Amino acid sequence: MHILRPIKDSDFDALRQIAAESGHGFTSLPVNDDILREKIQRSEHSFAKSLCSPQDEGYLFVLEDSATGDIMGTTAIEAAVGMTVPLYHYHLGKTVHHSPTLKVYNTVDILSMCNDYTGSSEICTLFLREPYRKGLAGRFLSRSRFTFMADHSTRFSDTVIAEMRGVSDEQGHSPFWQWLQEHFFSIEFPQADHMVGLGDKVFISELMPKYPIYANLLSKKAQDVIGQVHEKTKPALRLLEKEGFEHRGYVDLFDAGPTVEAKLTNIQTVQASHIATVNICQVEQAQSFAISNQQLQNYRATFTDHVCYHSHENVIDISKDVAAALNVSNGDNVRIFRL
Incomplete structure (x- = not known):
């Protein structure tokens, strides 16, 4: 993993x-x-x-x-x-050199430090x-x-x-x-x-x-x-x-x-990810998700195809191994997204 x-x-x-x-x-x-x-x-x-x-x-x-x-x-x-x-x-911008008298119009790229x-x-x-x-x-x-x-x-x-x-x-x-x-x-x-x-x-x-x-x-x-x-x-x-x-x-x-x-x-x-609730069990279906535990100092994230997300309940089934890797328990919230 x-x-x-x-x-x-x-x-x-x-x-x-x-x-x-x-x-x-x-x-x-x-x-x-x-x-x-x-x-x-x-x-x-x-x-x-x-x-x-x-x-x-x-x-x-x-x-x-x-x-x-x-x-x-x-x-x-x-x-x-x-x-x-x-x-x-450097910011790449433009400057214009224009002389109506000579009918000359030149646009030049310039690099300005910023x-x-x-x-x-x-x-x-x-x-x-x-x-x-x-x-x-x-x-x-x-x-x-x-x-x-x-x-x-x-x-x-x-x-x-x-x-x-x-x-x-x-x-x-x-x-x-x-x-x-x-x-x-x-x-x-x-x-x-x-x-x-x-x-x-x-x-x-x-x-x-x-x-x-x-x-x-x-x-x-x-x-x-x-x-x-x-x-x-x-x-x-x-x-x-x-x-x-x-x-x-x-x-x-x-x-x-x-x-x-x-x-x-x-x-x-950011827009595609969302929060789901953990359910630790024997996963019967195989879906691929990236999962993070939302913590700070103990932050952990992984990706696996051995999870099952139930959108109607907003619950994600994960195995004991995945839960241990993420340091999460039943009922904890995680952030998930599809890779």
Whole structure:
């Protein structure tokens, strides 16, 4: 059985392995022991807090194979980004150069640096290890974040964003960054990427151009990747688009990958999920559902095709094994949705 739960200190080695496997551009999990331990501790403190509004919390989860104890993947939610460390984006807009006298009318794309998403909640750090990328695990890992947010909505913002990894090659070189490096920086993309992952963002305000950039002045390769995602990120983007996330012109400063957004209450999984009452029994029918126990520090979620939902009674039959995995008893409420 696959169990999604809050990370704990004993998961450090697994998290470090995931960080190593995630590769370039995955800035939320740098291969740095101190940073990774800090992320685990911050997550444990966030789950333990009593809150009624989003602050500077980070909730980090792992997906565990209960049969083997292996950690299959991870995902996270930032409650309110940009509150302590600025969150920068470029916004892709337009400017018009018009001369009635010369009968010239030109529309030009421009990139303007901004902090428009300050205070938004961010889903991030979604990574499923290669051996586990078959079946429904990835979809479950992605969608369960939204039901957790729905159950604890006062801890999160109304606006939810996701920064998608932009285009880079196998060596971690980004065409967009190469243009910025040539004109404004003297460091390679992997180094800049790593510095951001370590939380060192001072150089952004020091060296980034202060004025809007005319996109048509960029190299052709740099222009072509604005708003495009890394090949390995396309499945994650498709899942988010099905949830109702949209790209509104905001892109990453370094690789120009798109940031997508949605209102929490409009997310498809939030709207499709609902609360049901647990009935522990020998399940006679087979239906497929994802189920979470709605708890906080002891949060558990799983998916199984050995349940039976009775819509007219709003009761879900689950086996003893599933109940034990979720730490629920007869009569408890759970949140469910169909995968």
